[in-house]
Amino acid sequence: MKFKSPPKPAADAIDPRIMIRGIHLDLTPALRAAAVQKAERLLRHDGRLLRVRLDLELDASRAPEARFVAKGHLEIRGPDLIANEASDDAYRALDRLADKLDRMLRERTRERRDRRNNPRADAAWADGLPATG
Numbered sequence: 001m002k003f004k005s006p007p008k009p010a011a012d013a014i015d016p017r018i019m020i021r022g023i024h025l026d027l028t029p030a031l032r033a034a035a036v037q038k039a040e041r042l043l044r045h046d047g048r049l050l051r052v053r054l055d056l057e058l059d060a061s062r063a064p065e066a067r068f069v070a071k072g073h074l075e076i077r078g079p080d081l082i083a084n085e086a087s088d089d090a091y092r093a094l095d096r097l098a099d100k101l102d103r104m105l106r107e108r109t110r111e112r113r114d115r116r117n118n119p120r121a122d123a124a125w126a127d128g129l130p131a132t133g
Contacts, residue, residue: 015043017050023057025068031056031090038098042074045105051075054097056090064088070097074105081105 018039020032027035039052055071062069066086070093074081083100087093 015040017043017052019051019053021053021055023055024060025056025058025090027056031094034091035094038094041098042101042105045102049074049076054094056094058090062086068093070094072097072101074101076108081108 014036018036020027020035020039022031035054035056039054042052043049051074053073053075055073057069057071059067059069065088067088068090069084069086070090071084072082081101081104083097083104085093085097085100087096
């Protein structure tokens, strides 16, 4: 008995871990493609990401230079990473948000690596204390 392999996703299918929404805004195909590209860059950066959610919001009550708000939520083991960025252009807000999330991921990875590879400073200090009691 032969088992069938699962169907391969289409070339234009996006990763199921990517969620993109428009709030008070209809996402054009070009804007959606730009958001998917930024999200895939984040997924490539860290394989432990469970889900990437990007929200693009048009807030007419804000000043014109901050009308478009891009919000990002990265679900990862441990505390989630959340960021937002406002701009007068949706693409610029999305670019800045992706850069900010990328920077947060790199900082988190570096901190985890440093904690793993370096002995704790307070443990070394505690070894030099005299015994009490």
